[in-house]
Amino acid sequence: xxxxxxxxxxxxxxxxxxxxxxxxxxxxxxxxxxxxxxxxxxxxxxxxxxxxxxxxxxxxxxxxxxxxxxxxxxxxxxxxxxxxxxxxxxxxxxxxxxxxxxxxxxxxxxxxxxxxxxxxxxxxxxxxxxxxxxxxxxxxxxxxxxxxxxxxxxxxxxxxxxxxxxxxxxxxxxxxxxxxxxxxxxxxxxxxxxxxxxxxxxxxxxxxxxxxxxxxxxxxxxxxxxxxxxxxxxxxxxxxxxxxxxxxxxxxxxxxxxxxxxxxxxxxxxxxxxxxxxxxxxxxxxxxxxxxxxxxxxxxxxxxxxxxxxxxxxxxxxxxxxxxxxxxxxxxxxxxxxxxxxxxxxxxxxxxxxxxxxxxxxxxxxxxxxxxxxxxxxxxxxxxxxxxxxxxxxxxxxxxxxxxxxxxxxxxxxxx
Numbered sequence: 301x302x303x304x305x306x307x308x309x310x311x312x313x314x315x316x317x318x319x320x321x322x323x324x325x326x327x328x329x330x331x332x333x334x335x336x337x338x339x340x341x342x343x344x345x346x347x348x349x350x351x352x353x354x355x356x357x358x359x360x361x362x363x364x365x366x367x368x369x370x371x372x373x374x375x376x377x378x379x380x381x382x383x384x385x386x387x388x389x390x391x392x393x394x395x396x397x398x399x400x401x402x403x404x405x406x407x408x409x410x411x412x413x414x415x416x417x418x419x420x421x422x423x424x425x426x427x428x429x430x431x432x433x434x435x436x437x438x439x440x441x442x443x444x445x446x447x448x449x450x451x452x453x454x455x456x457x458x459x460x461x462x463x464x465x466x467x468x469x470x471x472x473x474x475x476x477x478x479x480x481x482x483x484x485x486x487x488x489x490x491x492x493x494x495x496x497x498x499x500x501x502x503x504x505x506x507x508x509x510x511x512x513x514x515x516x517x518x519x520x521x522x523x524x525x526x527x528x529x530x531x532x533x534x535x536x537x538x539x540x541x542x543x544x545x546x547x548x549x550x551x552x553x554x555x556x557x558x559x560x561x562x563x564x565x566x567x568x569x570x571x572x573x574x575x576x577x578x579x580x581x582x583x584x585x586x587x588x589x590x591x592x593x594x595x596x597x598x599x600x601x602x603x604x605x606x607x608x609x610x611x612x613x614x615x616x617x618x619x620x621x622x623x624x625x626x627x628x629x630x631x632x633x634x635x636x637x638x639x640x641x642x643x644x645x646x647x648x649x650x651x652x653x654x655x656x657x658x659x660x661x662x663x664x665x666x667x668x669x670x671x672x673x674x675x676x677x678x679x680x681x682x683x684x685x686x687x688x689x690x691x692x693x694x695x696x697x698x699x700x701x702x703x704x705x706x707x708x709x710x711x712x713x714x715x716x
Contacts, residue, residue: 427453434606434643435567435598438715440501441555444513449501454716455523456497457671459686461710463493463529468542472584472698487542492530493708499523508555516555524548529696543584543698549574551594563599564609570594574614578697585625586697589617608641631657632701633694634664647673649684655692665692671712686712 362375398406427437427447437445447453468491471484503520510516528544531537551572558566572594577587592614599607613636621627634655641651649671655664671684690706693699 433565433567433598433600435596435608436555439553439555439568440504440519441516441553441568442513443510443515443517446504446517447501449504451500453499453501454497454682454714455499456525457495457684457686457712457714458497459493459495459708459710459712461493461686461688461708461712462490463706463708464490465704465706467702467704469699469702486534486537488531488534490533491542492532493710494528494530495525497523497525516557518552518554520550520552522548522550527696543578543580543696545576545578545586545697547574547576560597564597564607565599566595566597568594568596576697580698582625584698586629586700587625588619588629590614591617604643604646606643608639608643610639610641612637626697626700629700631659631661632663634658647675655694663693665690665694667691671714682713682715684712684714686710 359376359379362372362379365372365375394409396407396409398404426445429437429444432442432445436442440446468487468489470487499521501519501521505517506520508516508518525547526544529542531540531542549572551570553568553570555568556566560566571592573589573591575589578584580586592612594610594612596608596610601607616630635658637653637655639651639653641649643649651669653667657663668689670687673684677683688708693701693703695704695706
């Protein structure tokens with residue numbers, strides 16, 4: 301809650317003077333009315349906005365009462381009281397001291413309380429309103445969690461980590477016919493990993509919407525994720541970026557509120573298309589396109605604790621053999637994934653992601669994540685210590701057909 305200083309002298313502008321004149325006119329009319337009809341004015345009923353409409357439209361009821369200025373003024377007062385939180389301090393008068401240097405005399409000052417309608421990081425409160433579930437806030441599934449279109453939000457964690465692995469591919473090659481491997485490079489097994497990931501909502505309320513805060517809203521999103529492995533500690537070869545993967549995607553989210561057994565609630569279905577590539581030429585070139593279906597459910601365990609289960613299954617878009625730089629990538633990276641997340645409390649979250657090829661020769665990967673908020677960091681910043689353990693195929697595109705075990709420790713920014 302903040303207080304705004306409004307000097308009375310500075311307030312005397314044409315618009316303010318017109319408002320004061322209008323209030324004086326209404327007051328005079330009310331007095332004249334009382335003198336002509338000394339009987340007590342009837343008590344007005346509490347103003348009730350039309351059903352399923354925002355409460356902010358209640359002023360229109362008062363606007364229609366032009367035939368009775370006193371009743372209209374009372375109506376506006378009742379409406380204004382309904383919009384004011386019970387704990388808001390009343391306006392008050394104080395005096396700003398004189399300034400001898402400028403000759404400014406002591407000036408009366410009106411202290412006006414202002415509503416804090418934004419979260420501490422400047423986003424509309426809907427993005428952070430803990431009245432709603434984590435999935436609802438993340439995907440803005442309800443009107444009360446809407447942060448409007450084209451606002452930049454986090455997607456996957458934005459991370460900076462130190463990585464060590466059991467092996468590193470010093471001579472990447474493509475299994476495409478007619479291509480040979482590059483000269484072996486003296487890469488180190490310890491390197492840095494950098495991940496950037498953002499998204500924005502480009503459309504909302506296409507098939508499902510409503511006026512109440514709890515009404516579900518569908519949405520269309522665009523996201524972009526970039527992951528790089530940087531040989532920061534390898535001065536012998538000028539500390540190069542060993543590989544960088546780019547992953548733009550577009551997806552449509554349709555919200556649900558379907559109760560399931562065991563206290564679970566099915567919250568959303570989605571469909572998306574994603575392109576992933578490393579922007580290199582052969583034999584390092586890797587790229588593929590997928591379409592996927594997804595769904596997610598959640599279960600509330602407590603005020604600051606809950607479970608989320610999300611699944612995705614995808615199909616690779618066909619490419620001709622002459623353009624396919626990574627044939628059979630879906631047999632290694634997988635064709636489906638399941639992610640489970642447990643928010644233990646405000647400070648700790650653990651998650652597991654499993655990918656599978658859905659074939660007799662089972663391949664894929666397993667990833668474990670533990671995120672812990674620093675004790676000195678406010679909750680709304682989203683800063684986390686991040687420990688990740690990966691085992692399997694597809695940690696990076698250039699190594700899609702090479703199994704690796706990777707441990708990374710660093711910092712991540714989530715839910716911003």
